[in-house]
Amino acid sequence: MSPTWVFISELVLVGLVFLMFYAILGLFLVYLERRVCAFIQNRLGPNRVGPQGIFQTIADLIKLLFKELFIIKNADRFLFNLAPFIVIIASLMAIGSLPYAKGLQAIDFNIGIFYILAVTSLGVVGILLAGWSSNSKYSLLGAMRSGAQIISYELSVGLSMLAIIIFSGSMQLSVIVESQANGWWIFKGHIPAFISFIIFLIAATAETNRGPFDLAEAESELTAGFHTEYTGIRFAFFFLAEYMNMFLAAALATTLFLGGWMPLHFGIDTQFNHIMDFIPPVVWFFGKTFFVIYIIMLFKWTFPRLRIDQLLTLEWKYLLPINLFNIVLIAFLVLMGWHF
Amino acid sequence: MGESNTYQQIIHLTDRMDYLSAHQNNEAVSLLVEKALGIEVPERVKVIRTILSELGRLGSHQLWWAAFGMDLGALTTFFYGLRDREKILDIFEESFGSRLLHSYICPGGLMNDVHPNFKTRIKELIPYLRKKLPEYDQLLTGNVIFTERSKNIGYMSLQDAIGYGITGPSGRGSGFACDIRKVEPYSAYDRVDFKEILLTEGDTFARYQVRILEMYESLKILEQLVDQIPDGDYTVKMKPIIKLPEGEYYQRVETARGELGVYVVSTGDKYPDRIRFRTPNFSNLFIIDKLARGHKIADLVAISGSLDLVIPDIDR
Amino acid sequence: MNAFFNYFSEIGRGVKTLLKGMQITNGYFFKPREIVTQKYPENRATLKMFDQFKGEVIMPHDENNQHRCTGCGICENNCPNGSIQILTRKETNAEGKSIRVIDKHIYHLSMCTFCGLCIKTCPSDAITWGQTFEHAVFDRNKLTKVLNQPGSTIKKEVKE
Numbered sequence A: 001m002s003p004t005w006v007f008i009s010e011l012v013l014v015g016l017v018f019l020m021f022y023a024i025l026g027l028f029l030v031y032l033e034r035r036v037c038a039f040i041q042n043r044l045g046p047n048r049v050g051p052q053g054i055f056q057t058i059a060d061l062i063k064l065l066f067k068e069l070f071i072i073k074n075a076d077r078f079l080f081n082l083a084p085f086i087v088i089i090a091s092l093m094a095i096g097s098l099p100y101a102k103g104l105q106a107i108d109f110n111i112g113i114f115y116i117l118a119v120t121s122l123g124v125v126g127i128l129l130a131g132w133s134s135n136s137k138y139s140l141l142g143a144m145r146s147g148a149q150i151i152s153y154e155l156s157v158g159l160s161m162l163a164i165i166i167f168s169g170s171m172q173l174s175v176i177v178e179s180q181a182n183g184w185w186i187f188k189g190h191i192p193a194f195i196s197f198i199i200f201l202i203a204a205t206a207e208t209n210r211g212p213f214d215l216a217e218a219e220s221e222l223t224a225g226f227h228t229e230y231t232g233i234r235f236a237f238f239f240l241a242e243y244m245n246m247f248l249a250a251a252l253a254t255t256l257f258l259g260g261w262m263p264l265h266f267g268i269d270t271q272f273n274h275i276m277d278f279i280p281p282v283v284w285f286f287g288k289t290f291f292v293i294y295i296i297m298l299f300k301w302t303f304p305r306l307r308i309d310q311l312l313t314l315e316w317k318y319l320l321p322i323n324l325f326n327i328v329l330i331a332f333l334v335l336m337g338w339h340f
Numbered sequence B: 001m002g003e004s005n006t007y008q009q010i011i012h013l014t015d016r017m018d019y020l021s022a023h024q025n026n027e028a029v030s031l032l033v034e035k036a037l038g039i040e041v042p043e044r045v046k047v048i049r050t051i052l053s054e055l056g057r058l059g060s061h062q063l064w065w066a067a068f069g070m071d072l073g074a075l076t077t078f079f080y081g082l083r084d085r086e087k088i089l090d091i092f093e094e095s096f097g098s099r100l101l102h103s104y105i106c107p108g109g110l111m112n113d114v115h116p117n118f119k120t121r122i123k124e125l126i127p128y129l130r131k132k133l134p135e136y137d138q139l140l141t142g143n144v145i146f147t148e149r150s151k152n153i154g155y156m157s158l159q160d161a162i163g164y165g166i167t168g169p170s171g172r173g174s175g176f177a178c179d180i181r182k183v184e185p186y187s188a189y190d191r192v193d194f195k196e197i198l199l200t201e202g203d204t205f206a207r208y209q210v211r212i213l214e215m216y217e218s219l220k221i222l223e224q225l226v227d228q229i230p231d232g233d234y235t236v237k238m239k240p241i242i243k244l245p246e247g248e249y250y251q252r253v254e255t256a257r258g259e260l261g262v263y264v265v266s267t268g269d270k271y272p273d274r275i276r277f278r279t280p281n282f283s284n285l286f287i288i289d290k291l292a293r294g295h296k297i298a299d300l301v302a303i304s305g306s307l308d309l310v311i312p313d314i315d316r
Numbered sequence C: 001m002n003a004f005f006n007y008f009s010e011i012g013r014g015v016k017t018l019l020k021g022m023q024i025t026n027g028y029f030f031k032p033r034e035i036v037t038q039k040y041p042e043n044r045a046t047l048k049m050f051d052q053f054k055g056e057v058i059m060p061h062d063e064n065n066q067h068r069c070t071g072c073g074i075c076e077n078n079c080p081n082g083s084i085q086i087l088t089r090k091e092t093n094a095e096g097k098s099i100r101v102i103d104k105h106i107y108h109l110s111m112c113t114f115c116g117l118c119i120k121t122c123p124s125d126a127i128t129w130g131q132t133f134e135h136a137v138f139d140r141n142k143l144t145k146v147l148n149q150p151g152s153t154i155k156k157e158v159k160e
Helices: A003-040 A056-065 A077-095 A112-133 A137-168 A173-178 A190-207 A232-257 A271-276 A281-302 A308-336 B007-015 B019-037 B043-072 B076-096 B118-141 B144-150 B158-164 B168-172 B204-226 B280-285 B288-292 B297-306 B311-315 C002-029 C074-078 C117-121
Strands: B247-255 B258-266 B274-278 C056-058 C084-092 C098-108 C128-130 C144-146
Touching: A003 A056, A003 A077, A003 A232, A003 A281, A003 C002, A056 A232, A077 A112, A077 A232, A112 A137, A112 A173, A112 A232, A137 A173, A137 A190, A137 A232, A137 A308, A173 A232, A190 A232, A190 A281, A190 A308, A232 A281, A281 C002, A308 B144, B007 B019, B007 C117, B019 B043, B019 B247, B019 B258, B043 B076, B043 B118, B043 B204, B043 B297, B076 B118, B118 B204, B118 C002, B144 B204, B144 B297, B144 C002, B158 B168, B168 B204, B168 B258, B168 B280, B204 B297, B258 B280, B280 B311, B288 B297, C074 C084, C074 C117
Parallel strands: none
Antiparallel strands: B247 B258, B258 B274, C056 C128, C084 C098, C098 C144
16 A cells, blocks of 8 residues: 555554543443542432443433424524534543553643643634533623633643643653653642642633533533533533533643653662562553542532632632742752752 | 311411421411411420421431532532432431422421431431531532632622522521521520521622531530420311411521511411412522623522522412 | 741631541541441341331221221311321121221322321220332322221220
């Protein structure tokens, strides 16, 4: 076969693999959330459909597929149909660029982090389109609030990521993971990296409209949010995109702060490192990601919701100044060489 | 509807008004009939009625806490509150067979005697709740997000509380000393030692705190009474058809939400000529307009949750 | 300067309360023995209600198919909303006198409020609480039950 055909078929195969991965991981995450929240609340989660209830999400998906997809009068039909796809495309593009193990990366940009930030900002466009084209004032209000929230918190996310970029000196994701071969940045960068990690976690849950920051879409708030007018499979897309955004946030936290697929090393070439190397890198990556996902789920199920003005106060008056100060501190540390 | 029922039949209707304080509602009508006929119930009946009122109050406050947390977004509080309330409902189910609507306290005493396990179960309940109630505080009360959402929201001054007739924990959060258990003690309340919780801040957080502290006081009352249930009859022999002498009668009790008043006008017949209930939720409802002005829509949820309204009480 | 320190101490206090809340939920995640769910349809064999559970009103019959109901109608009078209907018929007994005997004791489970007045005021202790609670049916007529079984007679020692 000619080289172009090989190239194209390779692209198609990789794309299919990623779509399958995305879908299966999405189904699994929904099931995991229901189980985790059930255990926290002293009850069993789904446990009847399939062994231990693992087919519950598939049953829900089949139910959603049967729902009627109705068209709203006076709604902008093209944008209304387009909005769910934009959110899915944005999160899929971002997940496709993460390093899952040494060499197991679809594409290795030299501006990896910058690319991820740019692509996740497309998700905001999807949400605003959803609210606008629904032709309902409550959806529009919800979408505006959600849009304001996401745009504000993108600043904090970006600045936290900047901290690690300063430490490791590169924006390329594989280089950042390789630079943690002698210890994860959360340990090597001691206090400033830890502060950045905490801020990243808080800002990332706010980015994904989850947890205590979910007033734009919560059931007991008065406006039901930007996805009120969506039924059936289109609603399923928004739902799925939200869970995969959570996975993306956790995977980013793992890659930047907790070492990605790198096992737990302290120093170079010690006996401890050799023992840690026995566990395969993919297991390390997913283990760490699920640990961070568990923390994000704990946030959601423990805390009451923040009001919109408290949310924005948190960002602009607390997280942003601390972040800026942190960046200056880290730059100074790197200059002086006072990190490990 | 009460006017076409005899006095014993009204009991099962009162349960359904404020279904979370079913015992206190039944007690109101029973005390009124006993006061009108001049009957003195045995000591055992008085003590058991007080114990049941306090258990009902605990259960009602736990359900309120569960629903309040859930309205504000902390979804796990719902399950913790209901899980602990199950123990109280098990006690009820064992003694009288139903968990929510009992119609157990009737004129003359009780419908049937309590189960022998009543005392042991309450003795197991008290240490269990003493361990769990501080967890409620740790989970919700101390939480900075919760305090930000409830402090200085919905301020109700003492003038407003008295003017609108806000009784119960909502009024006590503004300093209105309206606890009927202290003002006009009935059943065995004059024998137990408990504090009336009064706070003066008047905001949502104060109303919340009053109810949490009242749960501790209820536990204290239970501890004092559970060992002192005297033996004796569980009811006084009453005539099958109860006829009150002519006149007007009024009786007040303290339900979990405030003061419940029963007013009966009797012409000597077996049906009351006129019966009217002054329910706490009806009066508590109308202050939401005044409290919510100037706040955001998200605060409306917090304010109406802190007033603890049960809707059937409003419609009767 | 004071405001500066206040800023940080406020943040510190807030974070501490949040961590304490997470400590509780985290604790419950790792305690599977605190799970209180009962797997209902599977545990029907071992599920036992309490003795005095108010499931429905039943008329107990002994092994000779005899009950204690005399058809006096006191329960029908005391029921607040008419969930009980007593139908009687006249029969001549062994001594040749014409007496009233219960024909059907109709009990409308769909209207019953479970107040217990019928059971309390029955002079011959004929009816009592049963313990079944699975009353869901597809047809409302199935909720109207006749409490005395066909062909049953009254016990000898029950007086009027």
